[in-house]
Amino acid sequence: MSEPRAHPDPAFALLELYEAALPQVYGYLLPRCGNRTQAEELTSETFLAAVKAAREGGPVSTPWLIGIARHKLVDHWRRQEREQRGLRLLYEDPLNDPWDREINALQAQAVLAELAAHHRSALTLRYLDGLPVAEVAKHLDRTIHATEALLTRARTAFKRIHNGGHR
Amino acid sequence: MTDPFKALRLPPTPMNPDPAFAAQLRDQLEQAVLEPEQKTMTTHAETKLSTLTPYLAVTDARAAITFYVEALGAAQQGQPIIMDDGKVGHAELTFGDATIMLAEEFPELGHTAPTTSYPSYRLEVPDVDTTITRAVARGAELLRPATNTDHGKTGTILDPFGHRWLLAEATPAPKTPAPAPSHGELGYHTFQVPDAEAAKTFYGALLGWHFTPGRVENGWQIEGTGGMAGLWGGQGQTGWKLMYAVQDLNAALRTVTNQGGTAGKAETQPYGLSAECTDNQGIEFWLWQP
Numbered sequence: 001m002s003e004p005r006a007h008p009d010p011a012f013a014l015l016e017l018y019e020a021a022l023p024q025v026y027g028y029l030l031p032r033c034g035n036r037t038q039a040e041e042l043t044s045e046t047f048l049a050a051v052k053a054a055r056e057g058g059p060v061s062t063p064w065l066i067g068i069a070r071h072k073l074v075d076h077w078r079r080q081e082r083e084q085r086g087l088r089l090l091y092e093d094p095l096n097d098p099w100d101r102e103i104n105a106l107q108a109q110a111v112l113a114e115l116a117a118h119h120r121s122a123l124t125l126r127y128l129d130g131l132p133v134a135e136v137a138k139h140l141d142r143t144i145h146a147t148e149a150l151l152t153r154a155r156t157a158f159k160r161i162h163n164g165g166h167r
Numbered sequence: 168m169t170d171p172f173k174a175l176r177l178p179p180t181p182m183n184p185d186p187a188f189a190a191q192l193r194d195q196l197e198q199a200v201l202e203p204e205q206k207t208m209t210t211h212a213e214t215k216l217s218t219l220t221p222y223l224a225v226t227d228a229r230a231a232i233t234f235y236v237e238a239l240g241a242a243q244q245g246q247p248i249i250m251d252d253g254k255v256g257h258a259e260l261t262f263g264d265a266t267i268m269l270a271e272e273f274p275e276l277g278h279t280a281p282t283t284s285y286p287s288y289r290l291e292v293p294d295v296d297t298t299i300t301r302a303v304a305r306g307a308e309l310l311r312p313a314t315n316t317d318h319g320k321t322g323t324i325l326d327p328f329g330h331r332w333l334l335a336e337a338t339p340a341p342k343t344p345a346p347a348p349s350h351g352e353l354g355y356h357t358f359q360v361p362d363a364e365a366a367k368t369f370y371g372a373l374l375g376w377h378f379t380p381g382r383v384e385n386g387w388q389i390e391g392t393g394g395m396a397g398l399w400g401g402q403g404q405t406g407w408k409l410m411y412a413v414q415d416l417n418a419a420l421r422t423v424t425n426q427g428g429t430a431g432k433a434e435t436q437p438y439g440l441s442a443e444c445t446d447n448q449g450i451e452f453w454l455w456q457p
Contacts, residue, residue: 011200018196022189023181030182040188047192051199066179108175127175155172 011051013060018047021062025069032073032124034113042072070129074121074139081117111161119154126151216266221288223269224280225328228255231269234326235260238302240292240372241267262290263375281329288330291337293371293378294364295320298334302326319380337377337390347457348412354455355410356396363387363400370398382437404451416440416456423454 025046030039046069053068054060112120118140125136137147183189225231228247235241239262247258254271261267267288272279292298295313299322303309306327313322319336326332348354360366363385370376370389378387378398385400402408413419420430420442427447433440440456 009200015193015197015200018193022192023183024179026184027180027182030184031177031180036185040184043184043188044192044195047196048199051196123172123175127172128177130176158172 010054010057010060014047014050014054017060017062017065021065022047024062025065028066028069029073031109032128033076034109038076042069042076045072070125070139074125077117077121081121107162111158114161115154115157118150119157122147122150122154123158217264220265221267221286223267223328223330224272224278225269225330226272226280227328228258228269228271231326231328232258232260234302234305234307234328235267238305238307238326239290239298239332240375263377285325285329285331287323287333289333289335291377292334293337293376294367295322295334295336297368299324302332337379350412350414352412353409354395354412354457355453356392356394357408357410357453358389358396358398359402359405359408360398360400361402361405363398366398366400408451408453410441410453410455413454413456416442416454419454419456420444 022043026039026043029042029046030036033039033042046065049072050058050060050065050068058064112123115123122136122140125131125139126133131139133147133151134144136151137144140147140150142150223231232241232243232247236243241260241262244259244261244266248256250256254273255269257268257270259266259268270278299309299313302324307324309322310325310331311321311323313320313334321333321335323331323333358366367376367378367387371378374391376389376391378389381387381397381399383399387398389396389398416433420433423430423444423446429445431443433442438455438457442454443451444454445451
């Protein structure tokens with residue numbers, strides 16, 4: 001005979017982790033979206049989505065929460081991309097030269113902020129988060145080949161703005 | 168050569184958000200985590216509110232709730248909210264389909280019980296006399312005894328907490344022209360009892376029925392049964408006596424006789440033709456040709 005056991009709600013672990021995880025999640029999101037209001041909104045979405053995910057067996061931890069935050073960020077860029085699509089000129093440069101300038105991190109933030117959402121999203125996942133291309137592809141729901149092509153165009157767009165051009 | 172984009176790498180750097188935001192999100196998170204429990208642990212009444220709800224200030228909420236329940240027939244909704252100092256911070260009561268809220272005095276909020284002039288509430292009760300007797304026995308002051316007016320019987324009491332109640336017989340519900348029942352359908356229910364007053368008190372308390380004077384002596388219309396119903400005191404057969412609609416009363420009366428029942432005489436009523444009958448087992452009923 002087994003005794004009836006009370007199963008603690010796994011979502012409670014989130015409350016315990018909250019104080020420690022909040023600066024990590026917010027610290028991940030803020031520099032990537034560069035906008036306090038947006039970062040707060042995505043932070044909220046992350047924690048509230050985590051309640052459901054924890055109950056479905058998610059391994060409640062800070063890296064896990066940052067994974068959810070990354071999803072929220074990509075979703076956010078996807079929405080933005082849909083909004084921008086109608087406005088954006090479909091102007092993509094062919095891949096040019098190797099580019100060996102030093103990239104200044106602060107300046108890079110400013111450049112990223114000017115990029116179209118799909119480019120910004122690809123560069124952030126690949127370079128700011130340091131994810132391998134296959135991971136980036138998974139997050140963006142694209143094939144590896146398409147992701148490589150997207151990254152190439154995104155780098156080109158980045159360089160153009162970095163060098164004082166327009167997107 | 169190295170990839171210049173490598174310089175973009177942004178390792179995790181904790182940052183503290185605005186404390187107000189952090190606190191707000193924590194509350195939201197707690198709420199989301201506790202949500203299923205909250206549904207069963209709620210102490211706040213989920214009363215359906217109407218457009219206007221009086222909010223009473225009383226000196227002793229516990230005594231007031233008891234008085235309103237026992238003397239005026241209110242039903243308590245949920246448990247009162249008790250403040251840290253033991254004061255009742257909020258309670259809800261329903262009278263029929265109306266809700267009142269009440270709380271003890273919070274002078275700092277300007278919420279104080281009336282002391283020199285008294286607000287009035289008109290309350291419909293099943294039986295004005297009985298309600299007045301109960302209220303006075305529980306400490307209310309009788310301001311105006313029950314009297315018959317053009318608007319039915321009314322009387323006024325001042326409760327021990329400074330609130331004035333104009334007690335009134337229920338007004339008849341506005342007549343909505345209901346479609347006439349078809350042949351074979353129930354047209355009207357009459358509850359026949361030896362003592363109408365006793366039945367009004369009993370069923371008013373039990374089922375919340377309201378009674379308005381009917382067209383016959385000792386007869387009352389009942390509001391609240393969900394159908395067309397009346398109460399009739401001092402009658403022979405007790406219990407519910409039903410009225411069935413028929414298409415042709417005279418033909419139906421012949422059938423009553425043919426089937427071994429007793430057919431009464433067709434009479435013209437304000438609502439149509441009707442006849443009192445008895446079936447082949449001695450049970451009384453009416454037939455009605457709308």
